[in-house]
Amino acid sequence: MKFFNYFLLATAFVLVPVSCDNKPENLWQIEIKNPAQKVEVQDLSAEFYNAGVPLAQFQQKYPWFQGTVSDEDFGKRRLDKTEIAIYKEAVDKIGTQKLNNELTTLFSHIKHYFPEFKQPKVFLYSSALQGIMEPIFYHDAENMLFIDISAFLGQNNPNYKGLEQYWQVSMNPQNIIPKVSRVFAGFFLKESFEHQKFLDELIYQGKIMTLQDAFLPGFPDYLKMNYDQKQYEWALANEANVWNYFVENNLVFSDDSRLRERFINPGPFSKFYTEVDNDSSPQIGIFTGWQIARKFFEAKPETKLTDFLEMDSQTIFNESNYKPKN
Template sequence: MEKLFFEDLTEEKLGETLENYPGFSSAMFGYMGFENQTQLKEELLAIHRDSGMLELYEEVSLHFDDIAGIETSLEDAFRGILFHFPEFKVPDVYTFVTGFGTDLIVEEDLIVIGLDYFLPADHRFQPVELPQYIVKRYTEEHLIPTIVTAISSRFNRTDLGDRTLLAEMIFYGKAYHFTKSILPCTPDEYIIGYEKEEIFGSYANEEMIWGHFIENELLYETNAFEIRRYVGEAPFTDVISPDAPGRIGRWLGWNIVDDFRMNNDLSLRELMNQEDAREIFKRSGYKPR
């Protein structure tokens, strides 16, 4: 879609584009809250004629001059999801240059990829006002796993009444297991967003990490602040160690879910349909490696 909004843009062409792509237009611009279409067009014309935005578009066009690899990877992912969930409706997929306004939109009927977010880490254009531990996950290698993980939520049944840390851990664990099942050749670091060294370090210290959860009776914790310490975004899990990566509870949940499926010989659909986190934990037989 970026070419339609940046190359030879006129008011007439803009109006035709908005009319011809209503799904994209609603998802991308619906939140802007203008009273009428005229105001929206005026703002979009100003944005996409801005010299800084034009320069960003040119840089994105140079780096993403060929997106065949992204297309092929998405097609493979969609085929994998359809194999396990034939009812899955393949969404329309659009790319765009958002001016670092939107990284990804993943809805049931459409996906929008903000290509500017996925420029190389050493590129002079980078997302602003984001911490480095999050920025480092905006790479092409993370793109498809992130999309698949987002899609997993529509198949990830959960008990909304269970507000425990364990429930959060299992929810994310199922999401990452889903993604690994659909993208079996994708390294774990691109699925969970850790550095390779953080993956190795977590496995090397899994017994100590698990011991912290057990000794502090965390699994059935319901305090939202405490839960965020273990599954929320953070550069590290300071209550365990400055060397323990953030979101360590999600990583543990992934290990528990892996063991649950393996030890109970379940299909991916059967796994995702299991909504009782306590039952998953109980039947997982999980022990640190």
């Protein structure tokens, strides 16, 4: 596919500016008439690293926090200067009050579309870098949300030395809310891995990203994708060429499970197996599915979000009339 290779190579170095002047009306900018209760996050590590709080008192208050760590090791960690420094840096950077406000807004939007949503208790903690690969955890049985703030110190932070750059792109304080939103999107839309074609995967990811649009109408799109601005601009500039690649290589209706690793899973780039792979944006299949979903809502803006989530992939694809142009 020579043209695709040439175009990708060219746009890898010359990014096309994206104009917002002709942006369609945001369907998800809605008036919240029944907002969520004001969020007040509970900082577990503030108490954990407070020498004035007896260990026994902390353990009694949070019996589920200790896990299998012995009392001796638990006590040593509370006095570890390196851990304390990481925690203090993290909590200073995130801004607790700002986080409270953004979580309240997020939960209000979730509640609008899913009235059955029960607002969780939110706990902050620092794993001292031990749990940064999966920093957001929702325990639905207890309705508790946990946020590991040591995972959001900022890209290129010295504490992240040795960690792959593609992970660090979304390890900034502004990535917390989109990642929390993504966790709840996955809660409301379970994924089936049985007998999937690539189109099914694309549409599933498009549904997840549509939930991100609905939950976070005021957030920049690149943050919803865990991209930086340059990666997002590459995806926009190459949208038609990526789709042409999928079509011309018969990938859209393929059941090759390896396509998930190439175009969906996290990584430094997407894998077209061309000379421009290193310059491409990662997880481009998620971006493509998102654009298909957006085209669907451009054609059928009256569709209820919950109805859209129940629709099959082929119907969404057909009714989107997705045909991106260069």
